[in-house]
Amino acid sequence: MSLLRRIESARPSTEAPEADPTASVSAVAPSRIPQVPGREPLRDAKMRIQNRVVSDLDPRLDLTNQLEVRRQIEEMFNRIVEEEGLALTRAERVRMLEQITDEIIGLGPLEPLLRDESITEIMVNGPRQVYIERVGKLEMTNVAFQNDDHVMRIIDRIIAPIGRRIDESSPMVDARLTDGSRVNAIIPPLSLVGPVLTVRKFAVSPLTVDDLINFGTATPEMFDFLDACVRARLNLFVSGGTGSGKTTTLNVLSSYIPNDERIITIEDAAELQLRQEHVVTLEARPPNIEGKGAIPIRELVRNALRMRPDRIIVGEVRAGEALDMLQAMNTGHDGSMSTGHANTPRDMLHRLETMVLMAGVDLPLRAIREQIAAAVDLIVHTARLKDGSRKIVNITEVQGMEGDVIVMQDVFVWEQTSVRDGKIEGALKPTGMRPKFVEKFEAKGIRLPAGIFGFV
DSSP: OOHHHHHHHTSOOSSSOOOOTTOOOOSSOOOOOOOOTTOOOHHHHHHHHHHHHHHHSOTTSOTTOHHHHHHHHHHHHHHHHHHHTOOOOHHHHHHHHHHHHHHHHSOGGGHHHHHOTTEEEEEEESTTOEEEEETTEEEEOSOOOSSHHHHHHHHHHHHGGGTOOOBTTBOEEEEEOTTOOEEEEEOTTTOSSSOEEEEEOOOSSOOOHHHHHHHTSSOHHHHHHHHHHHHTTOOEEEEEOTTSSHHHHHHHHHTTSOTTSOEEEEESSOOOOOOSSSEEEEEOBOOOTTSOOOBOHHHHHHHHTTSOOSEEEESOOOSTHHHHHHHHHTTTOTTOEEEEEOSSHHHHHHHHHHHHHTTTOOOOHHHHHHHHHHHOOEEEEEEEOTTSOEEEEEEEEEEEEETTEEEEEEEEEEEEEEEETTEEEEEEEEOSOOOTTHHHHHHTTOOOOTTTTSOO
16 A cells, blocks of 8 residues: 555544543553643544644655654654644653554554554454453453544555455455454444454464463374374364464474475465475465456365475365365375364364365265265364363374264363363373374384373
8 A cells, every 4th residue: 555545544534533542452441531621632632643744744755664654754743742832741742653653654553452462363343342362362452443434444454455355345355464464354234333353463473382382282292193193194184163273283283294395375365384495375366346356265276286286285174175175185195284163073074075065066975975084184173262272172083984974083182170270271181092094104104102092
């Protein structure tokens, strides 16, 4: 988005009073600032100064030179404050400058939330209700927008640089920020509370195996086992509910892929952060303003098969692309991975059946199940527990077919032992069953510790 367009979109609306410019992120409802007798409300002063800065700022400035743009905004701000003789404390002055800068070249009230590394998700439910997720728990903040138009301007800033749009004819959009954070927006008439914006924040430093072990997601022994599964080129799905840590788990599992393999990743909005050298990232494209030009994940999966991949990683299967993914797994692309929404490992298989039927191919149910049973070796199921923690709760082998039923066997299952200080305690324990694919470990020369499956 050009600086001129950003400047125009930063002009404060006069339809409703703006939120307190001295507000900070906290788990409290929006509140009014106390007024000092004889003193102009800070929000009014901020709006007036912001209008003057916007009017005086050179629209020809290079937006990519953030330091220069910020320097000019700060110079104008200081000059205008001195000219008007505004009595501001140092803290008020710093916050006001920061908010005006965020409105002109950033994402307005979202910027403090985006800078806070402890926040993992931001949920804007209309202009007056902004929630965050921190440590797996939802909190109400005192951040607010002026009105619906203010929220819409911020949404437009997010989606315009990547060529996407949102309006009454297309009232939903998926996008991503420059740092890779995933964004979803939905507006009236579909939303009855005003524009709704959800941001899944992108970790600046990708979480590692050690991080997940420290978080209690799984034990070191379980990750050693999953490392062996990836190196043995098992096909696996990571299943779980919304916000259960599927993408994070998939990202960590992908770190076990050897560096000498060619990896093709396919996503709706690029989130995966693979560290290998030979990675090709593909991203689906939505339709243009005429409703044409869409390139869905399914077409990208087909195209990936022509790109000589060693492994194909699909960020999430949702529809007919499941059929193409299963066929890829069944035709020499062992070691491929994906995620899917499901409540249990068994539900993940049912979901795969449904998604294959969505491909519009007239296949009998038994043939679909045979494809699934032949393609999928392992399901890693994640869950977000009531205390907000995320755990791997099942590691389940897909063993094959018996009659018309796909046979599954839990290899490891989470067992809760206690609740201490509001934290759920437990462990991922072996079921005592030796998976059939252990033969693949032996063929690859992979040795696992004795007793890992609960017997010696």
